[in-house]
Amino acid sequence: AQSVTQLDSHVSVSEGTPVLLRCNYSSSYSPSLFWYVQHPNKGLQLLLKYTSAATLVKGINGFEAEFKKSETSFHLTKPSAHMSDAAEYFCVVSLYGNKLVFGAGTILRVKS
Amino acid sequence: DGGITQSPKYLFRKEGQNVTLSCEQNLNHDAMYWYRQDPGQGLRLIYYSQIVNDFQKGDIAEGYSVSREKKESFPLTVTSAQKNPTAFYLCASSKGQALYSNQPQHFGDGTRLSIL
Numbered sequence: 001a002q003s004v005t006q007l008d009s010h011v012s013v014s015e016g017t018p019v020l021l022r023c024n025y026s027s028s029y030s031p032s033l034f035w036y037v038q039h040p041n042k043g044l045q046l047l048l049k050y051t052s053a054a055t056l057v058k059g060i061n062g063f064e065a066e067f068k069k070s071e072t073s074f075h076l077t078k079p080s081a082h083m084s085d086a087a088e089y090f091c092v093v094s095l096y097g098n099k100l101v102f103g104a105g106t107i108l109r110v111k112s
Numbered sequence: 113d114g115g116i117t118q119s120p121k122y123l124f125r126k127e128g129q130n131v132t133l134s135c136e137q138n139l140n141h142d143a144m145y146w147y148r149q150d151p152g153q154g155l156r157l158i159y160y161s162q163i164v165n166d167f168q169k170g171d172i173a174e175g176y177s178v179s180r181e182k183k184e185s186f187p188l189t190v191t192s193a194q195k196n197p198t199a200f201y202l203c204a205s206s207k208g209q210a211l212y213s214n215q216p217q218h219f220g221d222g223t224r225l226s227i228l
Contacts, residue, residue, distance in 0.1 A: 009152070036219075041200075041221075041222070041224070043116075043118075043202055043204075043219035043220050043221045044202070044204075045219070046216045046218075049214065051214035090154060090155070094214060099157065099160065100155075100157075100217060102154035102155045102156075103154055104152060104153060104154045105152070105154055
């Protein structure tokens with residue numbers, strides 16, 4: 001069965017420091033993977049997606065993620081956090097028929 | 113601009129009442145989805161529809177019903193059988209199904225349902 005585990009429920013960083021949000025997945029085939037961001041009382045916005053092309057994927061707002069098959073990981077990073085990055089982030093794996101399996105989410109707090 | 117519109121933004125339900133959440137998209141997407149979001153649990157799939165006049169149950173369909181009479185519309189009814197309906201409900205759409213599809217889903221801004 002396919003599943004997604006986000007290793008941290010909360011991450012706190014200072015503005016201007018790097019961001020690392022960790023995600024491990026399990027899948028019986030080569031998956032499509034996504035990161036979404038959700039600001040309070042809003043829908044989810046796509047940050048980036050991995051679809052078996054380049055293993056380093058660049059997304060919007062300076063975020064990127066690296067697909068590591070040997071570690072079954074798809075961690076999200078950003079070199080320098082901004083106050084506007086404070087939100088909840090979801091790692092997602094896509095199944096047959098475009099059904100999505102969501103991780104439980106990581107809440108990112110950015111301190112000034 | 114194309115997108116997904118959910119209404120109302122806030123909804124209150126009385127005991128024994130059915131309520132309907134609206135979801136409309138103008139992206140010309142074939143597939144539409146309904147999710148329920150509870151704190152700390154990510155999103156869980158309620159129902160999805162790949163084409164007009166067809167839909168399938170997701171992981172937590174009990175107490176909910178849907179219809180798909182038009183491509184752009186996918187309303188969700190929360191029935192009185194759903195004993196714990198308080199949650200944030202999100203509608204999404206995508207270009208359609210394919211084996212190991214890599215199409216991202218686009219989301220509306222949600223409806224927050226509470227019990228009176």
